[in-house]
Amino acid sequence: MKRLDPSFYEQPTIELARSLLGQYLVHNHLDGQIVGKIVETEAYLGAVDRAAHSFGGRRTNRTEVMFGMPGHVYTYQMHTHTLLNVVSGPVGTPEAVLIRAIEPIEGQAIIEANRPGIKRFDQTNGPGKLTKALGITMDLYGHSLQHEPLYIIEGESVDFEAGPRVGIPNTGEARDYPYRFFERDNPYVSKFR
DNA sequence: CTGAAGATGCCCT
């Protein structure tokens, strides 16, 4: 159980999105520890990616953390949900990897408490669902993955596939880039729309 | 200050 060190996050964003598949996301909070295997990610390539919040080098309070060190957390609010990203790219290059789905490994009782009445496979198979299940909030904006309470440890290597990203219409050709990666045949991968 | 929009999810028909 080795924590991924800072150099892991220095690889190019597309490679990082692929490398994160199979790794274990760990959240320690008041209720206990939750561990989930990352089974689905999406790459957002910053300045040149029309679908990214930082497209064209757009620098605001919200996107600021993406301009900083890789291996930090970019959270943001989508309607009623918090979405979790890992900042990538060197300082000054605003790229990130969205965590879209996890497979519960540990702490299922806490997940159940956070997602009452939801069927098992629907508890963590979406970017807004998994943050609710793990208790991740906007408080973690800018958090370093080298520290408690949220970090990533070495997991397992997995078979994966690539496809177009989800939920980004009207962004021109960026919509079709195959920047979504997911573990093959894993039942916790989110559904297509 | 106001208002519009958004990398979603859930409930209803």
Place this chain on the structure above:
DNA sequence: GGGCATCTTCAGT
């Protein structure tokens, strides 16, 4: 398959 919840950010007055 459509409507809507409900929060934050940001650009425009």
